[in-house]
Amino acid sequence: MKMNIENSIKNIFFEAFSNLSESDFSWNKEQKDYENWDSFAQLNLVTLAEAKFDISFTLDEAIEIKSANDLLECVRSHLS
Amino acid sequence: MNIIDSIKNSVKNYPEKTALIFGNDSLTFKDLWKSIESSSSFITSLNGNKIISLMAENSSSFVIFYLGIINSGKTVHLIPPEISEINFRAQISSSNSSSIICSSTVFDKISNFESINIPIFQFNDIPKNIDSKLIDSEVNNFAYLIYTSGTTSAPKGVAVTHSMVNFTTKNIVHILKYTNSDIDVLPLPLYHSFGLGCLHTSLYVGSTIILLKNTNDLQRILNIIKKYNATTFAALPATLSKFLKFNENDLIDYFSSIRLIITNSTKIPIATISNFKKILLNGNLATYYGLTEASRSTFMIFDKNLTNDESVGRPAPNVQIKIINDSDQESETGEIWIKGDNVIETYWEKIFNDKNLVDGWLRTGDLGYVDKNGYLYLLGRSDDVINIGGEKVLPDEIEKIVKQIDGVEDVAAFGIDHEIFGKVIKLHVIKSLDSNLDKSTILHYCIKHLEKYKIPSKIDFVKNLPQTDYGKVKRFMLK
Numbered sequence: 178m179k180m181n182i183e184n185s186i187k188n189i190f191f192e193a194f195s196n197l198s199e200s201d202f203s204w205n206k207e208q209k210d211y212e213n214w215d216s217f218a219q220l221n222l223v224t225l226a227e228a229k230f231d232i233s234f235t236l237d238e239a240i241e242i243k244s245a246n247d248l249l250e251c252v253r254s255h256l257s
Numbered sequence: 258m259n260i261i262d263s264i265k266n267s268v269k270n271y272p273e274k275t276a277l278i279f280g281n282d283s284l285t286f287k288d289l290w291k292s293i294e295s296s297s298s299f300i301t302s303l304n305g306n307k308i309i310s311l312m313a314e315n316s317s318s319f320v321i322f323y324l325g326i327i328n329s330g331k332t333v334h335l336i337p338p339e340i341s342e343i344n345f346r347a348q349i350s351s352s353n354s355s356s357i358i359c360s361s362t363v364f365d366k367i368s369n370f371e372s373i374n375i376p377i378f379q380f381n382d383i384p385k386n387i388d389s390k391l392i393d394s395e396v397n398n399f400a401y402l403i404y405t406s407g408t409t410s411a412p413k414g415v416a417v418t419h420s421m422v423n424f425t426t427k428n429i430v431h432i433l434k435y436t437n438s439d440i441d442v443l444p445l446p447l448y449h450s451f452g453l454g455c456l457h458t459s460l461y462v463g464s465t466i467i468l469l470k471n472t473n474d475l476q477r478i479l480n481i482i483k484k485y486n487a488t489t490f491a492a493l494p495a496t497l498s499k500f501l502k503f504n505e506n507d508l509i510d511y512f513s514s515i516r517l518i519i520t521n522s523t524k525i526p527i528a529t530i531s532n533f534k535k536i537l538l539n540g541n542l543a544t545y546y547g548l549t550e551a552s553r554s555t556f557m558i559f560d561k562n563l564t565n566d567e568s569v570g571r572p573a574p575n576v577q578i579k580i581i582n583d584s585d586q587e588s589e590t591g592e593i594w595i596k597g598d599n600v601i602e603t604y605w606e607k608i609f610n611d612k613n614l615v616d617g618w619l620r621t622g623d624l625g626y627v628d629k630n631g632y633l634y635l636l637g638r639s640d641d642v643i644n645i646g647g648e649k650v651l652p653d654e655i656e657k658i659v660k661q662i663d664g665v666e667d668v669a670a671f672g673i674d675h676e677i678f679g680k681v682i683k684l685h686v687i688k689s690l691d692s693n694l695d696k697s698t699i700l701h702y703c704i705k706h707l708e709k710y711k712i713p714s715k716i717d718f719v720k721n722l723p724q725t726d727y728g729k730v731k732r733f734m735l736k
Contacts, residue, residue, distance in 0.1 A: 192704055216646065217709040220681065224714045225704075228696035236676055 182230075182256070186249045189225045193218055204246040226252055259400065259419040260426075260457055261328050264290060267437075267463035274437075276460075278485075279468040282317040286463070289321070291386075296325025298387035303376070305355025307397055310348075311448075312336040312367070313360035315470050318380040319447055320456065322358050323401075332399040332416065335448040338363050342370050344412065348404050349375065351414055351606055358383070402605060403450060405549050414605025415549045417450075424598040425552045426457045428573040432556045433517055433543060435489070437463040442487045444469035444478060444496075450549045451521050455491045464489075472496045475503070479511040486514040494525040497542075501532050508536045516540040521547075530559055530566045544569060546633060550604075551595045551619050554578065555633050568632040573599070578633060579618075580626060590626045592639050594618045624651070641732055643672035643680050648710040652732065655682060655713065658706045662699060664692030669722050669730045673715060681714035685735055688718055 191197055194213060208214045223239045226232070226248060232255040242248050264286065267276065272287035284292070300309060309326045311333050313319045326333045334352045336345065338360070345367065349357075357377045359367065364379045400419050404412040429435065441459045443466055445452030459466045467485055472478065472492065482490060490512075497520060500508060512518075517540050518533065525544060533542040546555040546569035555578070557570025572578045576597035582588035596618045603614065613620050624636040637651040644650075652670035659668045667687040672680035688694050696716045703712050723734040 192701060193709075195704075216677065217712075220678070220714055221700075221704065221709055221712045224712065225697070225700055228700050228716065240677075 182252060183249065185229055186226070186245055186252065189222060189229065189248070190245055192225060193221050202245070204249070205244055208243045222248060230256060232256070258423055259327070260422060260460055261293075261324065263461045263463070264293070264324065267460070271437075271463065274463070275465045276463075277317060277320060277466050277468060279315070279317045279320075284317060289324075292317075292321045293324045293328055295385055295387045296322050296383070297329040299383050300326050300329040300331060302387075303356050305375075306353060307331045307399075308334050308352050308354045308402065310334040310336055310352065310354040310357040311359070312338055312340075312357060312363045313380070313448075314338055314362065315444075315447055315452075315468055316360065316380075317468070318360070320466075320468065322380070323447065323456075324460075326358075327400055330397045332397060333401040335401055335403050335453075337446070337448050338366075344404075345370065348412075348414075349373070351404075352402055401453070403448070403549050415601055416605050417549070417552070417601070421552070421599055421601070422457055424575075425454060425573075426461045428556075428576075428599075429454065429458045429553055430462055432573065433458075433489075433519065433558075435459070435462045435464060439464035439489050439516075440467065440485050440487045441465065442467045442469065442478065442482055442485070442490045444472045445491050445493070446471075450547075450552050451491070451493075454552055455519070475499060479503075479508075482515065483511055488514060489517045489519065490515055491519045494520050494529060494544075497533060498526055498529045501529065505532070505536065509538060512536055513539060518542045520544050527566055534559060534561050546570065546635065547599070548619070548621060550613075551576075551597070551600045551621070554595045554597070554599060557632075565628070565630075565632055568628070568634050570633060571631045572633070573597070578627065581620075590636070591624065593621045593623045593625045593633070593635075595621060638732075641671070643670075643682060645672070645675075645680050645682065645710050646678040650682065650711050652682075655684070655703070655707065655711055658703060659684060659686065659699060661706075662694070662702050664689050664694035665699075666690075666692075667722060669732065669735055670713065671732045671735045673736065675714070682711065683715040683717070683735075684713045685717050685719045685722060687720065687722065694718075 187202060190202060223234055227234060230252055238251055242251055267286045268290045273285050275283055276286045276289045277284045309331050311322055323333055334354050336348060354375060356375055359379060361379050361381055364377060398418045399416045400422050402414055402416045404414050435458050441464050443455050445455060447453055447456055467481060515537060521544060530542060541558050543558045545553045547553045553573055554576050555570040555572050557568055559566055576599060579594050580588055580591045581594050582591040600619045622639050624639050625634050627633050637653040641652050642649050655670035656668050659665055665686060666689045669685045670682055673683045675681040699716055723731040725731060
């Protein structure tokens with residue numbers, strides 16, 4: 178299950194950032210280090226995760242997501 | 258000259274010709290005129306003002322009383338039979354109608370409404386063969402009054418004059434080449450302007466109308482077309498799309514006598530157009546763009562040799578169209594404005610005037626553009642534009658993409674409030690029968706095919722979408 182969540186989050190990132198390669202991906206890479214992580218990309222990351230895991234983030238949670246790891250932790254907190 | 262004069266001409270020129278077939282009723286022009294005169298005599302005997310409400314499903318009686326009311330110099334207020342009680346009351350009050358004439362089905366429905374203070378008459382209770390000498394025609398500019406169903410707002414009263422009807426009917430006849438040898442199959446509701454315009458056209462040229470109650474039984478429609486060697490057929494785009502489930506060779510055979518299928522400007526799937534181009538060996542599919550306030554403003558005959566099938570055609574003769582942007586300047590893309598003798602001068606209740614009517618131009622609220630050859634294309638409703646953090650998105654664009662996904666039967670895109678972006682996009686999706694479609698699949702597809710600000714933020718699977726009778730989604734009802 179743990180691996181499945183991680184894989185799903187990675188896939189969400191690859192989906193939201195079509196030019197992101199496997200080697201560029203890092204769990205701790207931050208929003209400011211992504212070339213095209215703007216507010217719309219943020220919205221899409223949240224939407225994709227909500228649809229994938231059938232959960233709903235609050236606005237505060239959504240705003241605080243600044244890395245893949247943040248999204249992973251946020252998803253985990255909803256599934257626990 | 259009004260529609261009554263056209264009937265009188267037909268009665269004079271070919272009294273024994275069949276004018277109207279409905280179920281087992283078959284009326285010659287002479288029979289039809291006799292019934293119209295009788296109903297006019299009854300209308301004349303009623304006290305009250307010039308507005309008479311007519312509320313019924315399609316039938317011979319509908320046609321007779323519609324024309325009978327006009328022949329007595331009064332205005333027909335057309336009420337859809339399925340109307341809610343609250344809207345019914347609003348229309349009766351706004352129209353200032355003095356009587357209601359209705360079918361027995363409608364009578365059963367509205368007689369349960371409390372405090373209706375005007376007389377209600379069922380078709381069956383009205384005496385037939387009343388002496389026509391009792392008719393006392395008054396001078397009246399207005400032929401009929403319809404409250405628009407409205408995709409984005411509350412209904413508005415639109416009173417259509419005889420001269421507007423005359424202008425529009427002549428354009429239809431001229432462009433679509435109707436003649437008195439046509440046999441016209443008409444299953445559209447007559448209480449809307451599409452069906453009513455078809456009725457006027459048939460009466461204007463003196464063709465034969467085969468009136469059907471509705472389009473519920475597609476096989477029956479095909480059988481009737483075949484049986485009567487019908488030459489024209491009027492249908493909504495959704496009906497035409499449903500026909501495509503039949504065997505193509507069978508359709509070619511059934512439609513072999515048809516020279517014209519007329520549909521309207523609700524979005525017609527391109528596949529439906531291309532299929533009907535193949536099916537109609539001896540005819541053409543055509544559409545028009547118009548509103549109740551500006552009927553039949555453009556016409557499009559889908560040509561087998563042309564590829565501009567997404568257009569709704571070029572302006573009708575003596576109708577002008579211009580495209581106006583947010584700065585009130587003429588522009589390539591923007592709101593469609595219409596001017597011509599088919600456009601109303603005022604709404605029934607004048608509160609909407611300032612907004613929608615400017616120096617004889619009707620602001621339609623529809624967005625579009627005109628290509629270099631003068632063909633008009635529709636992009637959506639200006640009221641539907643979703644402003645997402647400053648980015649403007651048309652729902653139609655999103656819907657077009659989502660409809661490409663396997664398992665999507667229908668979809669509506671609309672804006673919902675968002676604390677940061679102002680609005681974001683939400684989808685209501687109807688899944689095909691037995692589809693396992695999930696939200697992630699829809700999002701994946703959208704991400705591949707749309708800009709990132711156009712990706713829906715919320716998706717709900719629903720059983721149906723609120724629609725007008727013309728199949729347009731009532732977005733203001735979605736949330």
